[in-house]
Amino acid sequence: MKALMWQGVNELSVGEVPDPTMRNEQDAIIRVRKTVTCGSDLHLLGGYIPFMERGDVLGHEFLGEVVEVGPQVRKHKVGDRVVVCSFVSCGRCWYCQRQQYSLCDNGNTNPAITENVWGFAPGGCYGYSHALGGFAGSHAEYIRVPYADQGAFTVPDGVSDERALFASDAAPTGWMGADLGGVKAGDVVAVWGAGGVGQMAARAAVLLGAERVIIIDRFANRLQMAEKYLGVETLNYQTQDVGGELLERSGGRGPDVCIEAVGMESHSTGPQYLYDQVKQQLRLESDRPIAARQAIYHCRKGGSVFLLGVYANLVDKFPLGAVMNKGLTLRGAQQHGHRYIPMLLERMARGELVTEHLATHTMPLDEAPQGYNMFKNKLDGCVRAVFEPAR
Ligand SMILES: NC(=O)c1ccc[n+]([C@@H]2O[C@H](COP(=O)([O-])OP(=O)(O)OC[C@H]3O[C@@H](n4cnc5c(N)ncnc54)[C@H](O)[C@@H]3O)[C@@H](O)[C@H]2O)c1
Ligand SMILES: [Zn+2]
Ligand SMILES: [Zn+2]
Structure with a gap:
C-alpha cells in the first residue's frame, strides 16, 4: 500500500510499504479516508523527538472505514465509519480505569525508551516514533488499530468526515x-x-x-x-x-x-x-x-x-x-481522548463544535510532502493539511 514515510530530519517521501495485518484478536484494520497533520508531527519532522527510523510511517489523526475485525472486537463491524483516538490504550489497566487513557500501561509496546527518559512510559501513539510504541502511522491507505473497541468510535450519521476527523486528536x-x-x-x-x-x-x-x-x-x-x-x-x-x-x-x-x-x-x-x-x-x-x-x-x-x-x-x-x-x-498531559470523544461527536452533531474550518488544505496522499511543507512553514494560510489516500 501507499504511505508517507519519514526519511530523515525534514525529509519525507511517499512510497510502498507492506499492508498491515491482524496481530491480535482485538485488532481492526481501517481503510483511511482522511488523515491530518498535527503540530506534534512537526516535532518528529524536525528531529526534536529523536526516535524515528527511516521508513517509519507518520500520522496519528484519522478517520476511515472498518475493513476487518478480530474475533474479540464487539463494538465494530466491517463497513462502520469510525474516528480513532490518536493515543493507543487498552481500556482495562489501572490508568484506563481512572480515565487517564494516555497513561495506559499496555498501549506502548516499547516502554524502555521513555522509562529511561521520564521514569515511566506513557501509552502509545500511532506514527509517533519508537518511543511511543513504534506503531505504523495513519498517513497510509490502511492502518491496524489495536484494542479497536477502545480506540475506534462510530461517527454519527449527521456528522461529516471533515468535522469528525478532528475528534481524533485536536x-x-x-x-x-x-x-x-x-x-x-x-x-x-x-x-x-x-x-x-x-x-x-x-x-x-x-x-x-x-x-x-x-x-x-x-x-x-x-x-x-x-x-x-x-x-x-x-x-x-x-x-x-x-x-x-x-x-x-x-x-x-x-x-x-x-x-x-x-x-x-x-x-x-x-x-x-x-x-x-x-x-x-x-x-x-x-x-x-x-x-x-x-x-x-x-x-x-x-x-x-x-x-x-x-x-x-x-x-x-x-x-x-x-x-x-x-x-x-x-x-x-497527552490527550485522554477516549474520555471525551463520544461527547464531542454529540456536540459536533448538534453543531456546537465546528472543526472543518481547520482543514484549510485537502489533497491526495501523493502530495503529502508538499502538504507538510505548507503546514510547517504556515504557507498559504495553512492551518491543517488533510490527506485522502483513496483519491
Ligand atoms: N497534549 C496532547 O495530547 C497534544 C495533542 C496534539 C498536539 N499537541 C501539541 O500541541 C501543540 C500545538 O499543536 P498544533 O497542532 O495546534 O500546532 P500548530 O503548529 O498548528 O500551532 C502552534 C501555534 O502556536 C503559535 N505560537 C508559537 N509561539 C507562540 C507564542 N510564544 N505565543 C503564542 N503562540 C505561539 C504558532 O504561531 C502556531 O500558530 C504542539 O506542541 C503539539 O505537539 C499536544
Ligand atoms: Zn496530534
Ligand atoms: Zn490501559
Whole structure:
C-alpha cells in the first residue's frame, strides 16, 4: 500500500510499504479516508523527538472505514465509519480505569525508551516514533488499530468526515486542556497558540462557560478564524502587549486559567527566542518553553496553567519560583481522548463544535510532502493539511 514515510530530519517521501495485518484478536484494520497533520508531527519532522527510523510511517489523526475485525472486537463491524483516538490504550489497566487513557500501561509496546527518559512510559501513539510504541502511522491507505473497541468510535450519521476527523486528536486535546485546567463558569481563560489544538481548547473553554476567552498568536489568519468560528477574543503577540492586555481584560487580576497550546518549538519576538534557539541547537536544552513561561508569568495568583503543547525533555530558565510563590496549579498531559470523544461527536452533531474550518488544505496522499511543507512553514494560510489516500 501507499504511505508517507519519514526519511530523515525534514525529509519525507511517499512510497510502498507492506499492508498491515491482524496481530491480535482485538485488532481492526481501517481503510483511511482522511488523515491530518498535527503540530506534534512537526516535532518528529524536525528531529526534536529523536526516535524515528527511516521508513517509519507518520500520522496519528484519522478517520476511515472498518475493513476487518478480530474475533474479540464487539463494538465494530466491517463497513462502520469510525474516528480513532490518536493515543493507543487498552481500556482495562489501572490508568484506563481512572480515565487517564494516555497513561495506559499496555498501549506502548516499547516502554524502555521513555522509562529511561521520564521514569515511566506513557501509552502509545500511532506514527509517533519508537518511543511511543513504534506503531505504523495513519498517513497510509490502511492502518491496524489495536484494542479497536477502545480506540475506534462510530461517527454519527449527521456528522461529516471533515468535522469528525478532528475528534481524533485536536478536539479532545483542546477539551482536556480546558477540563483538566479547571475552567469554570465566569472564568477568564487565555490560550497560547491558535493552531488546531489552541482553537479547540478555546472553544472548549467557551462551552464550559468561561466569561472571556482570549487566544494568542501572531498569524492574523489564525486569529481571524478564532474570532469567526469560535466566538473568542484575540491577541497578537507581535503587535500587542500580551501582559498588559491580559490584565486589562481580567479586571487587573490575570487570567484564571492559562492553556498553553504551542509546545517545544515556540517562538517569540524577544531576545529569549535567540537564547532558546541557540541552546536547543547545541542540545543544551531539548525544548524551547517560551509560551509556557509566559503562561506562568501572566496567570493570576492561585490560577491554573495547563500544558497541552508537547515537551520532550529538559528546558532552561523555567520560572519555578512563580509557580510556587503564586500558588499555581501546573499540569500537562497527552490527550485522554477516549474520555471525551463520544461527547464531542454529540456536540459536533448538534453543531456546537465546528472543526472543518481547520482543514484549510485537502489533497491526495501523493502530495503529502508538499502538504507538510505548507503546514510547517504556515504557507498559504495553512492551518491543517488533510490527506485522502483513496483519491
Ligand atoms: N497534549 C496532547 O495530547 C497534544 C495533542 C496534539 C498536539 N499537541 C501539541 O500541541 C501543540 C500545538 O499543536 P498544533 O497542532 O495546534 O500546532 P500548530 O503548529 O498548528 O500551532 C502552534 C501555534 O502556536 C503559535 N505560537 C508559537 N509561539 C507562540 C507564542 N510564544 N505565543 C503564542 N503562540 C505561539 C504558532 O504561531 C502556531 O500558530 C504542539 O506542541 C503539539 O505537539 C499536544
Ligand atoms: Zn496530534
Ligand atoms: Zn490501559
